[in-house]
Amino acid sequence: MKQLLELLETNSKRPVSELAILLGKSQQEVIEDIKSLEEDKIIIKYHTIINWEKAGADTVTAMIEVKITPQREVGFDAMAERIYRFPEVRNVYLMSGAYDLLVMLEGQSLKEVADFVSTKLATIEGVLSTTTHFMLKAYKEAGVIIEDQEEDRRLVVTP
Amino acid sequence: MSWSDRISPTVRSIPPSGIRRFFDIVAEMKGVVSLGVGEPDFITPWHIRESCVYGLERGYTSYTSNYGLLELREEIVRVTQKDYDVTYDPRCEVLITVGVSEALDLALRAVLSPGDEALVPEPCYVSYKACVTLAGGTPVPVTTTMENQFRVTVDQLEKLVTPRTKVLLIGYPNNPTGAIMPREELLEIAKFAEKHDLIVISDEIYANLTYGSEHTCFASLPGMRDRTILLNGFSKAYAMTGWRIGYAMSNPDFISAMTKIHQYTMLCAPITAQVAAVEALRHGENTMRKMVAEYDCRRRLMIDGLRSMRLKCFEPKGAFYIFPSIKETGLSSLEFAEELLKSEKVALVPGDAFGESGEGYVRCSYATSMANLSKALERIERFVRKRL
Numbered sequence: 001m002k003q004l005l006e007l008l009e010t011n012s013k014r015p016v017s018e019l020a021i022l023l024g025k026s027q028q029e030v031i032e033d034i035k036s037l038e039e040d041k042i043i044i045k046y047h048t049i050i051n052w053e054k055a056g057a058d059t060v061t062a063m064i065e066v067k068i069t070p071q072r073e074v075g076f077d078a079m080a081e082r083i084y085r086f087p088e089v090r091n092v093y094l095m096s097g098a099y100d101l102l103v104m105l106e107g108q109s110l111k112e113v114a115d116f117v118s119t120k121l122a123t124i125e126g127v128l129s130t131t132t133h134f135m136l137k138a139y140k141e142a143g144v145i146i147e148d149q150e151e152d153r154r155l156v157v158t159p
Numbered sequence: 160m161s162w163s164d165r166i167s168p169t170v171r172s173i174p175p176s177g178i179r180r181f182f183d184i185v186a187e188m189k190g191v192v193s194l195g196v197g198e199p200d201f202i203t204p205w206h207i208r209e210s211c212v213y214g215l216e217r218g219y220t221s222y223t224s225n226y227g228l229l230e231l232r233e234e235i236v237r238v239t240q241k242d243y244d245v246t247y248d249p250r251c252e253v254l255i256t257v258g259v260s261e262a263l264d265l266a267l268r269a270v271l272s273p274g275d276e277a278l279v280p281e282p283c284y285v286s287y288k289a290c291v292t293l294a295g296g297t298p299v300p301v302t303t304t305m306e307n308q309f310r311v312t313v314d315q316l317e318k319l320v321t322p323r324t325k326v327l328l329i330g331y332p333n334n335p336t337g338a339i340m341p342r343e344e345l346l347e348i349a350k351f352a353e354k355h356d357l358i359v360i361s362d363e364i365y366a367n368l369t370y371g372s373e374h375t376c377f378a379s380l381p382g383m384r385d386r387t388i389l390l391n392g393f394s395k396a397y398a399m400t401g402w403r404i405g406y407a408m409s410n411p412d413f414i415s416a417m418t419k420i421h422q423y424t425m426l427c428a429p430i431t432a433q434v435a436a437v438e439a440l441r442h443g444e445n446t447m448r449k450m451v452a453e454y455d456c457r458r459r460l461m462i463d464g465l466r467s468m469r470l471k472c473f474e475p476k477g478a479f480y481i482f483p484s485i486k487e488t489g490l491s492s493l494e495f496a497e498e499l500l501k502s503e504k505v506a507l508v509p510g511d512a513f514g515e516s517g518e519g520y521v522r523c524s525y526a527t528s529m530a531n532l533s534k535a536l537e538r539i540e541r542f543v544r545k546r547l
Contacts, residue, residue, distance in 0.1 A: 022459055023456075155182065156185045156186065157193065158182075158195070158197045158198055159285045
């Protein structure tokens with residue numbers, strides 16, 4: 001199963017026929033394995049990594065450190081939920097250390113992100129403070145180097 | 160008298176590598192998908208490269224001991240002990256060389272005298288027989304066949320052994336066939352070596368690249384440690400071909416004899432690469448296992464692809480080569496390789512480059528991306544379909 005997951009993680013578009021060969025299994029077995037991984041929510045979603053900058057989209061990404069007051073019985077979870085329900089929010093993590101939640105946000109412009117933080121995020125009851133960092137350049141995402149410079153320098157035929 | 164007449168007769172007697180000849184044809188073509196490369200397509204893992212850079216920053220630029228950095232020899236001994244349960248003294252039983260190529264040359268030169276014979280199972284790596292000749296010995300090829308999964312048997316060896324036989328030179332997992340030797344069969348070979356009092360030179364550069372079975376280290380077999388010159392290196396397992404680091408392990412007499420030649424001809428292996436090799440052994444195992452898993456997937460893709468075009472193909476269990484028979488196309492190995500290259504732009508290596516017994520086969524390396532393999536398989540299929 002682990003090997004199947006690793007293959008799908010690097011390329012979720014691999015056809016079942018190819019996966020079957022690579023794993024030494026029958027196509028039916030692979031179909032069933034994938035189905036059960038999807039049902040168990042081990043595979044959550046198939047995602048595509050896009051170089052948006054190259055695609056000409058002018059988006060702004062911000063990482064916001066949020067300090068919050070945990071609430072009785074639900075701890076940080078209820079606060080996190082109020083934040084991650086916003087569609088503009090891409091990722092939310094509970095962190096140890098100087099702040100509580102790390103929120104990643106995507107917007108069309110600096111102004112849009114700033115508006116979101118000041119009107120939506122900072123005003124939620126229980127949010128004590130926010131610190132916003134804007135991302136300048138993406139080098140690596142989900143284990144993939146965005147503009148990989150390394151090339152095959154080997155000779156065409158070697159012993 | 161021309162200059163060429165003045166070249167030593169021994170050197171003249173050695174044919175140039177069959178691969179070299181083929182390389183000259185390929186070099187001028189564009190858009191070629193190559194299955195001809197005998198080295199990993201992975202670039203050396205970053206942590207290894209980074210440790211070399213750090214080593215340079217700290218000023219590691221000097222000679223090392225002739226034997227190589229003691230730290231590296233200790234790591235090699237540790238890993239060999241862990242993997243194969245055979246122990247060496249890092250101070251006098253390990254020699255760091257410039258690739259396994261140098262180690263092989265040193266081993267042969269250290270033990271062969273003119274007229275000595277070396278049994279060399281074929282098909283085999285291109286340098287084996289040439290190095291035997293250069294060391295003054297006589298190579299005696301032992302033909303292995305696809306029917307016997309390219310393994311060498313004692314029956315075959317018994318037919319060719321003579322009172323002048325001094326060395327048995329084996330290389331498993333094998334380049335070019337991808338064959339491995341199971342432990343039981345190696346035990347038979349060990350008995351044979353003992354019976355005829357042979358020195359066994361065992362090139363185990365592909366030891367880490369086995370699929371579905373564990374590699375058996377020849378030196379780990381009962382009574383074989385001192386009789387064996389064990390050769391290994393970093394090129395294949397850690398994707399470090401260009402660093403040129405290999406090593407030899409054996410009894411102190413053989414190692415000091417080899418070191419004598421090494422000290423006068425090479426002095427020592429480059430320190431920068433030795434520093435990187437220490438890092439590879441200390442922290443490289445996980446990345447190495449990942450690369451092996453990836454090769455295994457590609458191996459399955461190749462077996463399936465070649466067999467579905469009805470080429471007879473033995474299942475390789477080691478290295479990163481597959482060695483299909485192309486006899487049924489009616490072409491010779493070289494014709495097959497040349498015509499495939501010209502009409503479909505796929506480069507592979509004609510089997511006869513690895514000895515006469517490789518005729519009728521071609522070597523395909525799957526040390527290239529899955530996308531390239533699929534492209535190559537499509538093209539080979541188109542080529543083969545017209546001829547079968």
